[in-house]
Amino acid sequence: MPSASCGVFPEFTLRKPSSETDIQNWASKHFNKHTQGLFRRKVSIANMLAWSSEPIKKPMIMTADRGVKKEAVEIFKLIQMYMGDRRARTDPLSVALDVAVKGWSCQGLRDELYIQLCRQTTENFRYDSLERGWELMAICLAFFPPTPRFHSYLEGYIYRHMDPLNDTKGVAISSYAKYCYRKLQKAALTGAKKGLQKPSLEEIKHARNAIFSPSMFGSSLEEVMALQKERELPGAGAALGEGVRDQTEIFRVPGDIDEVNALKLQVDQWKVPTGLEDPHIPASLLKLWYRELEEPLIPHEYYEECITHYDSPEAAVKVVLGLPHINKMVLCYLIRFLQVFAQPANVAVTKMDINNLAMVMAPNCLRCQSDDPRVIFENTRKEMSFIRGLVQRLDTSFMDGIL
Structure with missing residues (x-):
């Protein structure tokens, strides 16, 4: 198994967790009471949050849901199988698929699953097992986040393992933790995997491989470009742009989400989409x-x-010209793309005029960081106006022939 230390992990904003988000505090309020031994002595929170080779007889988290109670016991066995702490009848990826499908299908099981992974990666001195535990957490975060009530506690747990001092016996725990931290942040924004199709084995393989090499999706422009040095623009965006035709009501009608997920997987494996x-x-x-x-x-x-310059196309163009080179190139490619669709002959077919195109694309170029609904609402209009000004005035003729 390759080492996580060979992955690429850029700098990103860290939010240091407070002591109140310590996972033991959460456990003291939400855990079931577990007992052990002949005299049924109560198991301490610390012991319940430490690796165990034994199965569990009931969920770690209190719940009245009978389905969750049953699945929690089974998923702990699956986690032990994936980590090599329990004999498995199938290969590890198939076990990971079972875990991911259960967590994706049942929202009530997600916090239980993540707390079990936290437990099995705590005080685990079987280093192969420890590495597989962090690997499984990374895989699961590719498909679904914890619930909001447990998010900050899982974030705190992961954060505390990002210090390289946690690395031991060749297990790059800090690298896994950094990757999981990024995936947790992304999952909190995007939610669980969309669509009706449950996770597939191919997606599980891709999620595991993505730990060690950046994905075309969810990465920075610099990472994407580092993967394809021979190009001047990210190949994924350019190839998809060429796959969009202008003889239909494009962007007005969303594509089937399961087919979109399938194409995403194909693109992320460096397969140029054809015959769309x-x-x-x-x-x-x-x-x-x-x-x-x-x-x-x-x-x-x-x-x-x-x-500030949303109503001045000239000022908007000036802002674009001052962007970092790769951002400017990719944005100019996108604006050129929209300028083609904004031509009257195409609008007559697509029913997407410059205002509609700006409305659709503005959220994909600009992100308001305010939590105030009033600010978000007001800025949405300004974001659209800014992009509309670029479509009207930005000279993108230099992009001809660049891919």
Whole structure:
């Protein structure tokens, strides 16, 4: 198994957890009372949060849901199987698939699953087991987050393992933790895997591999470009752009989410999509690619300047020309793309005029960081106006022939 230390982990904003988010505090309020031995002595919180080779007889978290009670016991066995602490009848990836499907299908099971993973990666001196436990947590975070009530506690647990001093016996715990921290932040924003199709074995393989190499989705522009040095633009965005045709009501109708997920997996495996019959599929994935960039296409430090000059196309163009080179190139490619769709002959077919195009694409270029609904509502209008001004005035002729 490759070492996580070979992955690429850029700098990102850390929020140091408070002592109140310590997982033991949460456990003291929500855990079932477990007993052991002939005299049924109560198991301490510390022992309940430490690795165990034994199965559990009831959920770690109190619940009245009979289905969750049953599944919690079974999922603990699956975690032990994946980590190599229990004999498995199938290969580890199939076990991981069973775990991910259970967590994805049952929201009430997610906190139980994550607390079990926290337990099995605590005071675990079987180093192969420890590494597989962190690996399984990373895989699960690719498909679903914990509930909001447990989020800050899981965040705190992961944060406390990001110090390289936690690394031991060749197990790069800090690298796994950094990856999990990023996935947790992303999962909290995007939610669980969308669609009706449950996670597939191919997606499980991809989620595991993504720990060691950046994905085309959810990474920074710099990471994406580092993976394809021979190009001047990110291949995923360019290829998807070419796959979107202009003879339908593009961007107005969303693509089937399960087909979008399937295409996403294909693109992330460096397979250039061909023969795309339904243009709504690449159109939806194109928006998703921009939306999932680790940092927005127009970086946060330029946001206020964009909002300030929302009603001045000339000032908007000036802002774009001052962006970092790769951001400017990708944004200019997108604006050129929108300028083609904004031509009257195409609008007559697509029913998407410049205002509609700006409304659809603005959230994929700019991200308001305020939590105030009034500010968000007001800025939404300004974001649309800013992008509309760029479609009207930005000279993108230099982008011809660049891919």
